[in-house]
Amino acid sequence: MSRSIIGRDFSLSLRELKTMSTARVITVHTFKERRKIAAMLGNMVGIVTLSSLYGYRSAYPHLADRLRLSASFSHDAGIAAVFGPARSLETVAGFTAFRTLGVIPLIIGIWAALSSTKAFRGNEDTGQWEILVAAPITRTKATMATLRGVFASLTVTLFIASLWSILTSKLSHNFSVPAGLFFALALVSSGYLFASIGALASQVANSRRVASMMTGGAIGVSFLIRALADTSSKFSWIHWFSPLGWINQSAPLTHSKWLGLGAVAIATLLISLLAIRLSAKRDLNGSLISERTSRRNGLNVTSIPKLWLKLQLGNILGWALGFTFISFAFGLVAHGATKAFSGSSTIQKTFANLGISKQSELFFGIIFLMLSAGLMFAANSQAAALREQESEGYIDHLLVSPASRWWVYLSRIATSATGLVIIACGAGIGAFMGSSVQNGVLSFSDALLAGLNMVPSALVLLGVSTFIFGFFPRATTLVGQSLLVWSFLLELIGSTLKLNHWILDTSFLHHMSFAPAVAPRGGQNLLLLGISVLLISLGGYGFNARDTQVG
């Protein structure tokens, strides 16, 4: 088996290849491709856990504050729908579980699902799987080996998350080491399950795109069932129809019930076995469902901007709908959350220092800050998509036309920037609608402005990523993702650790105002827009001056 069989970025040396069996080569390669992000996720779990714990202690130092928080959250159906059931919020352990259990399994599940569909259907789409199974290995063993690689990377996440849990347990004395280990397992378990669902979807779908959509659909349905189950005790039994519900039912740090995690383990095993079985039965490049392969009346693609629009429309609309839905959900819970803020004397003081008087809107300010990280992720994925157009050779067809490189580049960036504005508007509209249902105080114009307030930071990240694309194209995605993670982590832990403002200023998110709680800073936003235009222009200059780099 040669280095070229799996791809240009094959992660094993020739020496390793010579000494390993084919199955082991597949497992190790699959694992090595994923281990860095897996480690990053493990650290994210640990840092979020630690910051939640210390943040809670700092914000609710007195028992009276904690009891008020518990009373206001425990009976709020909206809060329960979004974050899951609020158990024992008067305790540090209860709050930490509540803060993390609603979000982290979702993030890990999404990553694992995408990672799995890439390893299976993605490699099949590019023809790499065909070369793999032509090696001395059966399809069953190749599928098992790939699945082992994906699971091994998740085990890295679990291992690092467990180390953080042990550390947190020893430092805080708020929960025992076994409870901490159970907590880490509960958070990461969604990854194993959704990775196996991704593997199964890859056998059923006929392309990676369809497999990812199917897996994304499974996650979405799982979230909705879990959310519905948590809104009323009448529906609580339907928890058992949702993998995310099983994880919530395991109640880590408060009750540590093994039944929920047992269900996750059994489902993971059964779905993995089904995926392995199907992989051996079906034709290579075949699928159980077929995709429409012809269409006569599509968008009339007669120019480069129209091409970018055609390629990006689904992606942008997907993001916009996702943001609208999420902000709508947060709009529903805003009322209850605001009541909870008023229960903390420390938070009251912090608001006063920040000059925030409209506490009812501060919740939205925090939500828009979180959504801003998502918008920055979308911005970076736009730059990554541009790089992919180059690395896969698509862009050559445009560059050999009479269109200038500047036009090809700027039309792509303009499509991305417009997409970011649409996504941001979606967030604003969703928040307004959610708030309106709860008779909230958020006006349409304030909501829209708060959404648009996220755009300058995202554009700066787009500028940085395109600048890197212009000069160091192969580093585009990595640099963008690293800056995003850095900014997100600084926002999470910066205030808790009381970091120097020079460090905090390096976070893209730190320059955002808490709109709609405070008015967007026009001057600062204009400055950010100016910086992004400068970076995008420099990136264009670099792209214009350099060789195209395929691969």
Next chain:
Amino acid sequence: MGIVETHDLTKTYGDKSAVKNLNLSIAEGEVFGFLGPNGAGKTTTIRMLLGLIKPTSGSAQIFGLDCEKETAQIHKRLAYVPGESNLWGSLTGEQTLKLLSSLHGEVDKKFQNTLIEKFQVDPSKKVRAYSKGNRQKLLLVAGLSFQTDVLLLDEPTSGLDPLMQEVFRSVVLEAKERGQTIFLSSHTLSEVEVLCDQVGLLRSGELIEVGTLDQMRHLSALTYQITFEGAIPDLSKIENVRRVVVEGQRVTCELVGKPTGLLAFLNGLAVEKLICHEASLEEIFLSHYGN
């Protein structure tokens, strides 16, 4: 002055030269065959001509315009067909053709439809449903339908079946009759032999030979096939004779220069049959690159 010119065109990656001091001149209306083994620098040369990559030194001009600085003007009168390329899978063949055509300006729709028929492409399908050969046919339809002054073809028949290769040859000959200049990089030597007026041989980034096929044949060895009736004599010691291969009663050898020595040696021997032919392009190619 040629319509396509390169002057000491060089491209290096680190300390490795992909193309070294390449000097080419292709006349208007000529079909130029660009040959060389994998990694010889053919695609690098074409990408420099297209302005996709910049030369480390030297220069290239098409229509007298600089390939590095005046790419947009050059591309108005040039079409390119790569041998291996990704096309946007979510577009149908028709959308792809419409897009590429609109980027190049006016395209004779009737002529494009004729090409679609000749190459038997189904444009209603999404590109992701096409086989490699069908994707290549779509690229050929697009590139050839522009009827630009210059056509750059980089291994354009890779993935095509023999029938479609034949269609390709006839379409290129029609393009030549219309006066289009064609730069054809290919591994299919029979194709180059049929289509090209001039051939350039590239090895490790250096142009080792350039000229018409006749000029190359003149420089190359003649191949002799001699069938003997009785015992097989040893021809390897004869002046100007090389590559002697014995198969039964038949001896095949190459002869460079005058045949005086060989004919004198054969005189008096029991020769049943003697065939002499000029070297094919394949033989010329192998004599340069073979072991």
